[in-house]
Amino acid sequence: MKPAIHIDTSALGDTIACIPTINKLFRIYEQPITVFTSKPFLFVNHPSVLEAFPLDANKTGYEV
Numbered sequence: 001m002k003p004a005i006h007i008d009t010s011a012l013g014d015t016i017a018c019i020p021t022i023n024k025l026f027r028i029y030e031q032p033i034t035v036f037t038s039k040p041f042l043f044v045n046h047p048s049v050l051e052a053f054p055l056d057a058n059k060t061g062y063e064v
Contacts (some may be wrong), residue, residue, distance in 0.1 A: 004034035004062035015039045023048045
C-alpha cells in the first residue's frame with residue numbers, strides 16, 4: 001500500500017500548514033506521499049508529494 005495523507009479542510013492556510021507534516025511523512029516512509037485534499041493544485045511539483053487528488057477520490061490501495 002502506498003502512504004497517503006487526507007487533509008480535510010477547505011481553508012487555504014490550514015492546507016498549507018500541513019506541508020511540514022507531509023515532509024515528515026516523506027522522510028519516515030522514504031518515498032513521496034500521496035495527498036487527498038480540497039486544494040490538490042497546491043501540491044503540484046512539490047518534492048515530497050507523489051500525487052494529489054481531491055478529497056472524494058478513491059483511496060483504495062493507499063495507507064491513509
